[in-house]
Amino acid sequence: MSEQRRPAVFRLDDPHVAISDVDAPLRSRGRSDIVIQPEPEAALPAEILAPPARKRFRWGTVFWSALGGLVSMGASLSVWKLVEDLFARNEWLGWLGFVLAVVAAFALLVIVVRESIGLMRLAAVETLRERAVAILASDDRDAGRSLIGDLIAFARKVPRLARGRVALESHGQDIIDGADLVRLAERELLPDLDAEARQLVADASKRVSVVTAVSPRAAVDMLFVLYTAVRLIRRLAELYGGRPGWLGMIRLVRETITHLAVTGGMAAGDSIVQQMLGHGVAAKLSAKLGEGVLNGLLTARLGLAAIDVVRPLPFTALPRPTMTDVASGFVRRREAKDEDV
Incomplete structure (x- = not known):
């Protein structure tokens, strides 16, 4: 059994302190000598040492730029x-x-x-x-x-x-x-702007819910939902100081949809949807009225995602608006109307 040395303080330039090689066997010249053997450095994995990927030349951008120039010259x-x-x-x-x-x-x-x-x-x-x-x-x-x-x-x-x-x-x-x-x-x-943004999303959701519930055509429903969603995103951007143009609106709509896809906003896992399904509201309501409620919920989700995109600061000190804040009111009103019928 090897002898264990007690903790001690020493200087590296002390003549009784020797530094051994990494691969050499650890040998002590005497009981009073101290032999230090450095530990071998761990090799980095090959993946970390791999060179970064080279940037590819964007031929698509060149094509569309050249085509746009030719069209402008022709016009x-x-x-x-x-x-x-x-x-x-x-x-x-x-x-x-x-x-x-x-x-x-x-x-x-x-x-x-x-x-x-x-x-x-x-x-x-x-x-x-x-x-x-x-x-x-x-x-x-x-x-x-x-x-x-x-x-x-x-x-x-x-x-x-x-x-x-x-x-x-x-x-x-x-x-x-x-x-x-x-x-x-x-x-x-941002407190006043957030409150107004929640009201804008709630109003748009109620409007979509009512119109799609009484609309006789599915094409009319789709056009109205699209118009309301684009208008809602524009009003939210103007509320927070964005004021986008047509190109800016295209960018905002794309970023909002991307945000929904990344955060899983389209999944029916929110408490308000669970409340509807748990209470059997979808079974009590008529098919058209239930479709209007679901369209309103989807519009509310889109509006909440747009708030995250157009807001100049992330939600930290203030609470983030939820589906319950903007959609619970018109869902309860739909339930009351159904009970009266």
Whole structure:
């Protein structure tokens, strides 16, 4: 049985301390000598040492860009040829066509600028939310103060946030951690907007529920649900300061659907759906009325997902709205109507 050495303190430059190689056998020169043998370093797995994947060249982007350029050139040449033909036929017709072409080009330029501004505004909201998530994880005070400054500048564009902006500015020099600054900004700026957003989602859900319950055609139901969903997403984005254009709306709808797919929002696992199925409401209601209720629930889920997408800060200090908050009211009213019948 080997002798166990008691804990001791020594210096590496002590003549009685020897450092042995990793592969050499551990040998002591005497009872008073101390022999140190370094442990071998563990080899990294091959997967970690693998080089990153190379970025592929996007030929699809090149194709659509080139095709769009050709279409634009063809349309411009066609308009120019039309103006020349009008001048050849009659001078005043040519000037009229030229003026109309200039007006159309100016209107197109304005539309492009507005769409670009809308996309930039949506990108700014998304950047604020990503920075807030990072600050909540790192608790960086300097990054939190920088985010507060950007939020104050962003809140100046929304008149209804004036009171919260002033209250947030009063805490600008306080010694507060980064994560607490994010929670403070959420409590000062977003409670009223969240309440109005929940009301917008609830109203849209009730509207879809009523219209699809009395509509005689399935095509009308689909068109109305689509129109209500797009309108709801736009109003939520405008509420939180987004104000998107048509391209921005396409992006928002895509991100909202992606958020639903990632978070499993379409699954019927929420308490309000369980309450409906547990109480047998679907069996009591007529088929058309039950379809209206389910369409309303799906609209509510879409609205809640849109709130997460368009909100400039994640839900941390304030409670996240749930299906029970926005849908329980009209479900109870549907049950009361069915009992009266």
